[in-house]
Amino acid sequence: MEVILRQDVDKLGKAGAIVKVKDGFARNFLIPNNLAVPLTPGNLKRLEQERQKRIRQMEKIKNDAQELKRKLEGSSLTLPVLTHEGEQLYGSITAGDIARALKVEGFDIDKKLILLDEPIKSLGIYSIPVKLHPEVLATIKVWVVKK
Secondary structure, eight states: OEEEESSOBTTTBOTTOEEEOOHHHIIIIITTTTSEEEOOHHHHHHHHHHHHHHHHHHHHHHHHHHHHHHHHHTOEEEEEEOBOSSSEEEEEEOHHHHHHHHHHHTOOOOGGGBOOSSOEEESEEEEEEEEEETTEEEEEEEEEEEO
8 A cells, every 4th residue: 555654754754755555554553643644646636735835834934044144144242241350251151141142132042053162261252153044054243341
């Protein structure tokens, strides 16, 4: 029996794939658990409609990420910190600190998306990459200054 997978199934295929399986496996496991539907012309048409809808949603998400990138790259953050004599910070600035500062500026970005290799430990100007989408990478300027 040929079925269209509605979800990813281990060792069988990804969502949207057309696979040939034994009749009992399809009727007793895949179809009752809503993992697959039988291969019919109506289900093929529905699969194509869902695929087009998914493509439009992914494009919208990517466009939103590109718009956010334009806004982010047009702004910069200033983080005032306490320092020792010289330019050494008392603590360090982490991705969480940058995320909180971005939230104050009006950007709600998760700290996991901020690609900071290691914490910032001295004064200066830093370019920090932010991964907004698998295909969209923004760079923000962070100014670390004395309080």
